[in-house]
Amino acid sequence: MAMASSTGSRQDRDATTVEIVYALLSAAFLAAVVFGVVAGPAAVWDLPGWAGRFLVRTGGAVAGVLAVLRVVHVLRQYERRRRA
Numbered sequence: 001m002a003m004a005s006s007t008g009s010r011q012d013r014d015a016t017t018v019e020i021v022y023a024l025l026s027a028a029f030l031a032a033v034v035f036g037v038v039a040g041p042a043a044v045w046d047l048p049g050w051a052g053r054f055l056v057r058t059g060g061a062v063a064g065v066l067a068v069l070r071v072v073h074v075l076r077q078y079e080r081r082r083r084a
Helices: 002-044 049-083
Strands: none
């Protein structure tokens, strides 16, 4: 019996690890895409200095917030599925 519970525990830990890695990687991908979309014009077009800085800073802020929200969302979904 002890073996079965330790295997189940190990499987739970592995599943949790996979979900955490998925949450972080999908958040990083989302942040990179959002940053590229928002700050991309600053790299492509010849914008005034203030406009380029504004786009880069705004892109970084929006990307960071969305990345955090993505991680929270994925991990909350996982917890709901795990408890159901």
